Amino acid sequence: MSAVLPRPPVLPGPLEWLRTNLFSNLPNAILTVVALYLLWKFVPPFVNWAFIDAIWQAPSSKPCRDAAGASACWAFITEKHRFILFGTYPYEEHWRPGASTLLFFALYAVSAMRRFWAPRLALVWLVGLALIGILMWGGVFGLRYVENERWGGLVLTLILATFGIAFAFPLSILLALGRRSEMPAVRSVCVVYIELIRGVPLISLLFMASVMMPLFLPSGMTVDKLLRAQIALIMFAAAYLAEVVRGGLQAIPRGQYEAAEALGLSFAKRTALIILPQALKISIPPLVNTFIGLFKDTSLVVIIGLFDLLLALKTALNEPAWIGFGAEAYLFASLVYFIFCYAMSQYSQMLERDLARGPTVGALKDT
């Protein structure tokens, strides 16, 4: 019998912590000093510019010009926020895209909660999206009709991203399953689709959607610009997502397929009940990675003249009074994108922790 030793102290004092973490050896100590110097050099001036000396509100750009770059001109954002958020949507109707944005947030919040994951959720989305459609287009219930050429700003970004993910994700699952199909025709169609779309920049897809698609449509038939861009985004994202999903499918041991088959489950049920839940769970990090990419890629629709958040900002910047406040404008845009992407990232990590119920190592180690 060996003597039971007390466990060594886990938490050292602050000085000890400094020594082990920041000054453990000479290179480490040098790096620490350099990092501290850089922080001291850049952080306080930025805080001064962005917060302490910043001009938050001003009737015109004059005070900002007078400050000559020493203070951030958030007044630009304050002044122009309606245009940035709602684009060219008729000014007196701004409450409609505003309400639509809030509706989107509500839909995201409800869908994020696992206890609402049920077929009924699809119904909630249908109702929510119908409401958003009514609000945005109008033409009924005494709302003025607003053609979607005039939609813009944040709500347009949300529309493109939400529909993009909502349609691309199911499509990608079908593509991934198709690529693993034993039927050669199905498999080749999926492979060609994925490789073709993945091998082309999104910008060129958007151009094709806006310039070439009308050429192929029968004369007299038009698909509006927003829908065309949306289709291009969905097609593009689906190709990427399909490969992510396929990666997840490949990680599922053969025994899982066999056990499901041996129980008499049909292909559809095997896939829906056994394979996909496991495959999608392990694919969460790369899936969210692609979702985040798609969200930011929506900003590329500017090149075909859709008025999303970024183009609205740019246009606001073109106003003679506010020319030259690009730093503030793009910082603001970055902040907005960051909030959405960071929320997705945090949510996915929460979901992963939540789904990692019980150690599954034992069940998988056999393969």
Place this chain on the structure above:
Amino acid sequence: MTENAARPAPQETMIEILGVSKWFGDFQALKNISLRVGKGEKIVVCGPSGSGKSTMIRLINRLERHESGRIMVDGIEVADDVKAIEAIRREVGMVFQSFNLFPHLTVLENLVLAPFWVRKTPKWEAEAIARQLLARVRIPEQADKYPGQLSGGQQQRVAIARALAMRPKVMLFDEPTSALDPEMIKEVLDVMVELAEEGMTMVVVTHEMGFARTVADNIVFMDQGEIVETGTPKEFFAAPKTDRAKLFLSQILGH
């Protein structure tokens, strides 16, 4: 196969394998196999590794596809027809060497899944049956755990219960104890012996000769894709007819 007159031949045929061959690429895994399993009969299949015994039982529920010959299970031919295959799989339970429980579902959900989705048993009824089965394999308290939280022996007993939840007419066991630590083998074999005593038709691929001796009506010895010898345990262990069987028995019982 008709030479074993030692036991009364079972009246009804459950599984009939007739002149079946199977190739993997150019390799012929099974060579003109024929075997009849009567209702309630317990067959133990043994033989050296690579002899085709797993392949043979995997043909019965179409986890592998045979290239020639015929297989009938409870009157239905095992062929390409998906509906027929699913009908056979409903009646044939299978237990794998590597358990293959569904790790994302609880033990109870593992048991309820197939009866609910395939047999359309109401959920409450499927759950009641599942709990009975878990009690029968002596792990009722594990119902709400996930497979990854159980020991190997417990997982394999859940796997047996999962197969039984479909009320199968036949149970196939593909080396059910080979992946287990020695101290867990007995708890799984005990469950299988009980099942045999209740009259289940069983085809078991195993190296557990003690189990074969006590449970099997007939032992099928396979080597190099052929059924070399068939006989009652008494005949097979006391006086194997072929040299290959003698060699195999000396290797497996010698240590």
